[in-house]
Amino acid sequence: MHRAIATVSLSGTLRQKLEAIAAAGFDGIELFEADFVNFRGTAAELRRIVADLGLSIDLYQPFRDFEGMPEAQFHRSLERAERKFDLMEAMGAPLVLCCSNTSPLSVNDPARAAAQLHELAERAARRNLRVGFEALAWGRHTSRYAQAWDIVQRADHPHLGLILDSFHTLSLKDDPAGIAAIPGEKIFFVQMADAPLLSMDVLQWARHHRSFPGQGDFDVVGFFEQVLRAGYTGPLSLEIFNDIFRETPNRRTAVDAMRSLLYLESETRERLANGNAPAQPQRVELFNPPPAPALSGLSFIEFAADEASAATLGALLGQLGFRRVGRHRSKAVTLYRQGGIHFIVNAQPDSFARQRFEAHGTSVCALGVRCADPLAAVGRASAMRSQRHDSPVGPNELRVPAIVAPGGNLIHFVPEALGANGLYETDFILEDAGPGDSDAGxxxxxxxxxxxxxxxxxxxxxxxxxxxxxxxxxxxxxxxxxxxxxxxxxxxxxxxxxxxxxxxxxxxxxxxxxxxxxxxxxxxxxxxxxxxxxxxxxxxxxxxxxxxxxxxxxxxxxxxxxxxxxxxxxxxxxxxxxxxxxxxxxxxxxxxxxxxxxxxxxxxxxxxxxxxxxxxxxxxxxxxxxxxxxxx
Amino acid sequence: MHRAIATVSLSGTLRQKLEAIAAAGFDGIELFEADFVNFRGTAAELRRIVADLGLSIDLYQPFRDFEGMPEAQFHRSLERAERKFDLMEAMGAPLVLCCSNTSPLSVNDPARAAAQLHELAERAARRNLRVGFEALAWGRHTSRYAQAWDIVQRADHPHLGLILDSFHTLSLKDDPAGIAAIPGEKIFFVQMADAPLLSMDVLQWARHHRSFPGQGDFDVVGFFEQVLRAGYTGPLSLEIFNDIFRETPNRRTAVDAMRSLLYLESETRERLANGNAPAQPQRVELFNPPPAPALSGLSFIEFAADEASAATLGALLGQLGFRRVGRHRSKAVTLYRQGGIHFIVNAQPDSFARQRFEAHGTSVCALGVRCADPLAAVGRASAMRSQRHDSPVGPNELRVPAIVAPGGNLIHFVPEALGANGLYETDFILEDAGPGDSDAGxxxxxxxxxxxxxxxxxxxxxxxxxxxxxxxxxxxxxxxxxxxxxxxxxxxxxxxxxxxxxxxxxxxxxxxxxxxxxxxxxxxxxxxxxxxxxxxxxxxxxxxxxxxxxxxxxxxxxxxxxxxxxxxxxxxxxxxxxxxxxxxxxxxxxxxxxxxxxxxxxxxxxxxxxxxxxxxxxxxxxxxxxxxxxxx
Known part of the structure; x- marks a missing residue:
């Protein structure tokens, strides 16, 4: 898929946003108008910056309050559109998003809306541009994709198509099933947004609380499934208005954004593969990572410490009924056990744990999760843009694959095949295996x-x-x-x-x-x-x-x-x-x-x-x- | 008036809340149940702490999901009520707030609701306690005060009365005018809350975004006017659920709370005095501060600086077209002027300005506002719980009354009678009065x-x-x-x-x-x-x-x-x-x-x-x- 993101989804200046978007591996952007209005450079300069970063401008957005207007406003809006088309030509943006009218001046007349959009598309066609019409959930007369599709059909212009946004459909609890019946080539663009279920005005919800697919409560996979069944082959894009993303360093947000698309594609791919209805011929290639790992509980928790705090922590664990059962073969690392619980206290100088200790004090620095196939788990994580972590391994020690979790702690994947104690028997010199007097159950x-x-x-x-x-x-x-x-x-x-x-x-x-x-x-x-x-x-x-x-x-x-x-x-x-x-x-x-x-x-x-x-x-x-x- | 506040309105442990409430001059509290549940002490111990602080417990709240229930739940709830009555007796709380039922088990039957509340009141009466019934805006069958009053009338028990909360009435855009017709003695308690106008679910709005009277957009004065017209003489209380107040140091919130009640009383007093309808005989004394000052613009802005930064700032002001026109008679203070604008740069060691400079760098430390009667303005401010500030005054200098604004800057009240330059002619040695070459208009x-x-x-x-x-x-x-x-x-x-x-x-x-x-x-x-x-x-x-x-x-x-x-x-x-x-x-x-x-x-x-x-x-x-x- 061609993967894109709207510039409004990230914090920073336009240049900083573009750099973060490129670094995260996106193919294109939706240019949010306000980002361009406040950009200190021309449209041609922007085109060059975007191209140098290996990106395309897939969409210029939004163009508001156009269709269904009285004649005077309509002609003024056409003038406004021509100025936007000037910019789009100069920056190389092929498509503009025209969202459904919210103006109290607009009239509820699909025929007029269609005629006016036809004229807009005709103007766009003269410059070889295209217009996508989108139903806003709070549009005055057009709020559902079926209404927008009806108007696009009436307008009947090759340069006019539909734009779909999962938020506008799922926030109104509208059924996305009808999307599959729309000809894929008439869907010009698809925006995916998730959101938590909130009881508030849909406009406020949309402007402040959207999230990336997989972060919210919507069935975004079900929505995207219908889009693919329609035969859509265009960009898969994210348009996320979120107060917190506005504040978050944008490199991190951009990685989350890419991960959300990869997750959406892979989940949708599975759903399509498992579906009963005969799918359309596969027209786009969806991301296909190794499957999510089958995890079976925590094998251990590792604490970062220095010599002094390791002793204090050890005493505390003793009070909790843990018994020291081993010392690492080559490192200043101690193993504690009670029942099926293993705690590792790592006070090894020059280690990853010591770095965490120096930054954060005595704290958990790693979790060990048991899984059937650790290498596949790391493969999945890497495919989903998590960083692999390789620690130095001493003689007679197992290499346990690990990844870096958000915030910097490690997650180790411990092979189930090792059994309950296999890992510890290899890496540690075990001192005592039985429960101690202090065991607390x-x-x-x-x-x-x-x-x-x-x-x-x-x-x-x-x-x-x-x-x-x-x-x-x-x-x-x-x-x-x-x-x-x-x-x-x-x-x-x-x-x-x-x-x-x-x-x-x-x-x-x-x-x-x-x-x-x-x-x-x-x-x-x-x-x-x-x-x-x-x-x-x-x-x-x-x-x-x-x-x-x-x-x-x-x-x-x-x-x-x-x-x-x-x-x-x-x-x-x-x-x-x-x-x-x-x-x-x-x-x-x-x-x-x-x-x-x-x-x-x-x-x-x-x-x-x-x-x-x-x-x-x-x-x-x-x-x-x-x-x-x-x-x- | 007897002024109270609900403990849920403030941050901190229960003891910290009580201390802040007492320090701000309140007479009583509404005890929010969760504050007591997590308090490490008995009801009798709480009674003693509250009394030692000079406060009373005016209300225990809330008692939920009581009226209109099937028999089984009703009898269980009566048992629950008896346990709460035990606590109320032990802590000396005379009144419990019973809010309208939100349970899906409740039935829409005012007669049953009235009979059940009658029984609750009868149980309360045996211990000489009282029950107040309040319509929650999101109550399942009772959401408006008129419905609650109808049920209270049907129940017809001297130990049962009505509790009014401005939020529940004004958030539903219900008309408070009917309150004036309710006999004042049947209104057992009044809670005042303001709120910003938000488009969201009323429950979320109520739980997170209420504010003190005067901080929001509701006509709280109009509401309280109707309460007084009814002849109400009980406590005037604040019950504010606000996410930010939960985080704010509670001493500051408590002062805001008291100020909001004084403001509400004084505004309502004025409205009653100016009203056409004949008011009920005045049954309570409302706060009567000096009137709000008539201000007429900013006379000066004062910057805190040291010697070095005063020079830098002076150069900047020069670029802005200001001219140095005076030096203070006794202090390292310089006066700049352009048109009708005066800027004062204060670099005097050991001054208030220097303290601000040391804390915050070069910054504005005071505003001078012109007003007809500065002493009355300071009197108003003191009455409204703002702190007066007295600076040392040198020979041949004017004493300009000042108060401390939130955050610590000063606001000086400059007598209009001094004319445009009177203040400066007295305190400064003027160097040059005419516009300079650099004047920028x-x-x-x-x-x-x-x-x-x-x-x-x-x-x-x-x-x-x-x-x-x-x-x-x-x-x-x-x-x-x-x-x-x-x-x-x-x-x-x-x-x-x-x-x-x-x-x-x-x-x-x-x-x-x-x-x-x-x-x-x-x-x-x-x-x-x-x-x-x-x-x-x-x-x-x-x-x-x-x-x-x-x-x-x-x-x-x-x-x-x-x-x-x-x-x-x-x-x-x-x-x-x-x-x-x-x-x-x-x-x-x-x-x-x-x-x-x-x-x-x-x-x-x-x-x-x-x-x-x-x-x-x-x-x-x-x-x-x-x-x-x-x-x-």
Whole structure:
């Protein structure tokens, strides 16, 4: 496919945008008019800059409030169009986007709209330009693609065609199925946008909250499937109005943009291949990466430390019931184990971990995920524009393929074939394999929670979907005493791998302060499962672990909200354990106090098919943490 | 009036909130349930803390999803209510807020709702507690106060009354006039909230975007007038769900909150006094401050500097056509003049200005506004909880009363009786009174634009309304290459005093970077009027002033948007002058390059009754500034 992006989707000056777009591997751009109006150079100069970057200008946009106007306005608009055509000729833009009229002066008369668009197309044809007509979701008389297509058919001019934008169709809950019946060559251009489901005015939604395909809640794959069934062979483009993208460094946004198109193509390719209806003859080549990896849980979590903090962290892990079970063959790296959980503390000088330690203090620097075919997983990641990471490997050590996650931490793909301990038996000199006296009954890693900067949430949602094959859950807003937290879980199908993405909208919450200590994309807590939380908590307290205290009032309130057995309520109250219930099951959990500037642990017990993270209880935890520093 | 505020309106732990509320002079609180659930103390302990702070708990809230339920749920809810009544008794809260049911289980049956509320009130009465019923704007069957009042009348229980919230009425555009007919003693509690007019789901609007009275667009005065006409004598309270208040240090928010109530009372008092309808006998005493001052423009702008930067700034002012006309009698302070504009450069060691210089660099540290009665203006400001500022005064100097604006700059009130130069003749040794050779034809200060942190916009809107008697205009969103800017003008009735409040939603715009250099509430540009912008710009260029260059494409585009005479367009293109047109007149303007980290000047010519600030052209300026550092 010819892949393009509208300049409005990125931050920066026009030149900076073009450089970022070219660097991310796009083929072309949609030029947003305001970017040209404020550009200090001529159309011919822009043409040269764009060409030198290996790009084409595929579309000039938008041309507004044209069709269905009274005669006086119509003639004035034709004049306006001629001036835009002058520019398009000079910059080499072959197509202009004419969006449906929003003016109160416009009349609801498809025949007039068609006649006026015919005249516009005739003017364009004289210069060998083309006009694409698009239904805006908030167009005054034309808001759906079927209406726009009706007008284009009535106008019946070879230089007039249809422009489709997934946002305008999916935001109105319009059915894209009819697109497949439109002749592909009459669709002149396709813009893809995703969006979170929001209850707001569609114009505000469109102008501020669109996102790249795979970052939102729309069925963009279903939309694009219909476009391909129509036989469309033109550019695949992104037109994203997003307040956060306006602020985010544009190189990062451009990489996300390209990843979103590759993901969209590959998902749509799969859907077409699996579809029952006979597809049109394949007229375009869709991106075909290795399949998303089948992951089966976290093999290990690696912490970056120096000698001193490694000792402190080791003592803390001891309190949590972990036992030191190995030393690395060649490096200052220690292995801790409890149940099926492995923690690695890496204090090796001159290592990747040490760089992370120096930048962010004691913090998680890598996750090890188990998978059947690590090389295929890295192949998928590379195809989806993630960077591969190769560490130096010593003698008698395994090479575990790794990639760089957004924010700079590593994700290692650990071969399942190694079994539970194979990796550690090879790389480590194991000291003791049995459970220690301090074992607290922690069995596996339930989830890892990341604290993200506001502009990283969409990046992570797309990364985890496209690269790791995870799927996002519901997006929640939680009240911290000093601001709101947005929280979203992502998990694989069998729930053996769960990540929770937390964003602080405020700079003053603990989540935000953790970020400033440990950098964006930082792990701010690790949740560990157990089979009997009361037994585990008792053992952990005996080991010296301190938990965040929970107000008695929480339990009084809980009893009015949920029908909990009185004896269970009493045990939870005594132990300081929090509780949540869904239709499928229960969640019992408790949080430790923070270690070294932020990181803390959660102990959890899932009962039945409970599939969330006790987010409703996070405010109790955050309020308790906020009360921590002072006597209250 | 008994003044109260809901704890949900402020950030912090419950204890921190209570301390801020008490410090701001409130009489009582609404206790938001989640604040108590997460409070680490008993209800009795809370009662003691609140009493020690001199506060009362006037309301416990909310009690949800009660009325109109099937029998099973109803009995469960009564149990839930008894547990809440236990708490209320222990903490000394006399009244609970029961908001209209949003549950899909509820039935549309006012008689059943009334019977169930009667039973709830009966239970409350046994403990001498009361129940207030409130219509939520998104209640499933009851969303308007008239419906809630109908149910309260049917229930007919002395311990059941109505709770009114301006947000729920005004957000639905419901008419508050009917409130005056409700017996005042059946209104148990009144919550006041303002809000900006937003096109979004009313629940999202209510949960995230309410503001204090005077900060939004609702006619809160008209609402409160009806409440008083009803004969209401209970608490006047604020229940504000606002994302930004959740993040803002709560002492500042609490002062804004108190100011908003004082402003609401005084405005409502005036409206009642001026009303035609015979008011009820005055049953409560409303706040009665000195009237808002009649201001008549800016007398001077004062810059903070040290010796070196004073010289640099002096040279810049020289380029702008200003002439040094005086030295202060006793301080290192210099006076510059052009037309009716006075700039003061204050480099006096150990002065307020020097403190500002050391904190924020060369920057505006004070505005002098002309007014008829400066002492009354300071009295108004003090009554509205602004801090008075007294500077040391030397021999033969005038004492000009001053107050501290949000962010720390000063506003001096200069007596009109002094005439144009009286102040300067007294305090300065004047060197030369005539216009110099470099005079560029600048005549007066058009407006002063402030760069504000996100959490300061509402504070400033309320400050300028309540303390200075200005009125806000439209709120606009403008695109900077690195993020959005929100901009709102405030002005007095005759437009002799105009301020523009700009907020950067992004950290990466020039506006945001100016803030980080010069502190919140900083002046980022000063607009100066002239009578012939082409003549003035030519003279300024001859003096060495450098202006932000504007793209040729801007003028090509302007010609397609607005019908400007070709010769005027050509002159603007040549001079780099920007243009805007309203129905009332035209605005021609141009921006200088930035001085010393941020501050710049605008030169403007207003033609006819143009009443805005050329905001549509701000993106052209911001894009140009963004292209400044690099060759483009």
């Amino acid at each position: 922690l069995t596996r890693i339930d989830h890892v929670a990341l604290g993200l900067a506001l502009d990283q949430l969409d990046t992570w949602v797309l990364f985890t979907r496209a690269v790791l094959g995870l799927e996002p859950g519901e997006s929640l807003e939680l009240a911290d005493p000093f601001g709101l937290i947005r929280s979203r879980g992502v998990a694989n199908a069998d729930r053996s791998l769960r990540l929770v993405l937390n964003v602080s909208l405020s700079q003053r919450t603990r989540t935000a302060r953790t970020l400033s200590v440990t950098g964006g994309g930082a792990v701010h807590h690790i949740a560990l499962d157990c089979d009997d939380i009361f037994d585990t908590v008792a053992r952990l307290r005996a080991n010296g672990t301190r938990f965040v205290p929970i107000s008695d009032n929480y339990y009084d309130d809980l009893a009015t909200r949920i029908d909990v057995a009185p004896e269970l309520l009493a045990r939870m109250r005594e132990a300081g354990v929090l509780f949540d219930r869904s239709a499928a099951g229960d969640y019992l959990h408790i949080y430790t106090e923070s270690f070294d500037g932020g990181l803390f642990f959660e102990v959890a017990q899932r009962v039945g098919g409970y599939d969330a993270y006790g987010a409703l209880n996070a405010p109790a935890r955050m309020a308790s943490q906020a009360q921590q520093p002072q006597q209250d | 600048l005549t007066r200060i058009d407006h002063v634009a402030l760069g504000l942190a996100l959490d300061q916009l509402d504070t400033w809107v309320l400050f300028t309304r309540a303390v200075l008697g200005l009125e806000p205009g439209e709120s606009l969103e403008l695109a900077d290459p690195f993020g959005l800017i929100r901009s709102r003008g405030v002005a007095n009735a005759d437009r002799s005093l105009r301020l523009v409040l700009n907020v950067s939603l992004s950290q990466r715009t020039r506006t945001a970077r100016t803030l980080s250099v010069t502190g919140g509430g900083a002046v980022h540009h000063i607009a100066l009027d002239c009578d012939d912008i082409f003549d003035t710009v030519a003279r300024l260029r001859a003096n060495g002033t450098r202006f932000v260059p504007i793209s040729d494409n801007y003028y090509d585009d302007l010609a397609t948007r607005i019908d400007v005479a070709p010769e005027l367009l050509a002159r603007m293109r040549e001079a780099g002058v920007l243009f805007d047109r309203s129905a009332a007149g035209d605005y021609l303007h141009i921006y200088t390059e930035s001085f010393d980290g941020g501050l710049f000047f605008e030169v403007a010519q207003r033609v006819g009754g143009y009443d805005a600030y050329g905001a549509l052209n701000a993106p052209a300026r911001m894009a140009s500034q963004a292209q400044q550092p690099q060759q483009d």
